[in-house]
Amino acid sequence: MKKLFIFISFTCFAFGALAQNEIENSKQEGVVEVEPSSDEEVFTFVESVPVYPGCEKEEESNRFGCLQRGIMMHISKTVQYPDEARDNNLEDKVYVSFVVDKEGKVKDAEILRGKHEILNKEALRAINKLPQMQPAMQRGKTVNFKVNIPINFKLH
Numbered sequence: 001m002k003k004l005f006i007f008i009s010f011t012c013f014a015f016g017a018l019a020q021n022e023i024e025n026s027k028q029e030g031v032v033e034v035e036p037s038s039d040e041e042v043f044t045f046v047e048s049v050p051v052y053p054g055c056e057k058e059e060e061s062n063r064f065g066c067l068q069r070g071i072m073m074h075i076s077k078t079v080q081y082p083d084e085a086r087d088n089n090l091e092d093k094v095y096v097s098f099v100v101d102k103e104g105k106v107k108d109a110e111i112l113r114g115k116h117e118i119l120n121k122e123a124l125r126a127i128n129k130l131p132q133m134q135p136a137m138q139r140g141k142t143v144n145f146k147v148n149i150p151i152n153f154k155l156h
Contacts, residue, residue: 042099042144043136050100050145051134071130075151078126082118086155090116093152094123102142104133112148123151 049063052070084090094114101107109127114120127149136145 040144042146043138044146046136046138046143046145048137050104050136053131053133056134067133071147071149074130075126075149078129079122079151079153081153081155082122085116085118085122085153089155090119091154092116092119093150094119095148095150096123096127097146097148098127098130100133100135100145100147102135102144104135106130119153122153126151 048060049067051058051063052067055063055066055070058066092115095112096109097112098109099107106128109124111120111124114123135142137143
């Protein structure tokens with residue numbers, strides 16, 4: 001019997017500490033900041049990333065790593081390799097994008113790239129089961145925050 005191995009790697013185009021430093025540096029250099037154009041704007045760089053449950057006591061500089069670990073643990077516990085995919089030896093790296101909204105809920109999950117519909121559906125199912133988080137913050141306000149992650153489905 002083949003062993004199941006799901007490898008989850010996490011990439012997110014938001015680095016809280018890096019973004020904070022860039023904002024502070026831009027203020028010192030006299031760069032003019034533009035206010036968001038709408039309440040529905042989705043940020044990829046924020047001063048404070050969403051806080052995953054259990055990460056509340058982490059220092060701000062450690063919250064991005066805690067968010068990554070929390071999402072990875074959730075996915076590794078939630079993803080179930082579909083029998084049909086296993087029977088047909090289907091493997092893939094599925095790229096998923098989603099938004100953590102102003103209330104900290106996951107929304108707008110979509111597949112950016114994936115070859116096999118059955119694996120794409122399983123990836124979306126797992127992402128849509130993420131727990132509610134504390135939302136991202138920018139300039140003292142809660143904001144929508146975009147996350148992109150690859151989920152590797154691999155049989156061993």
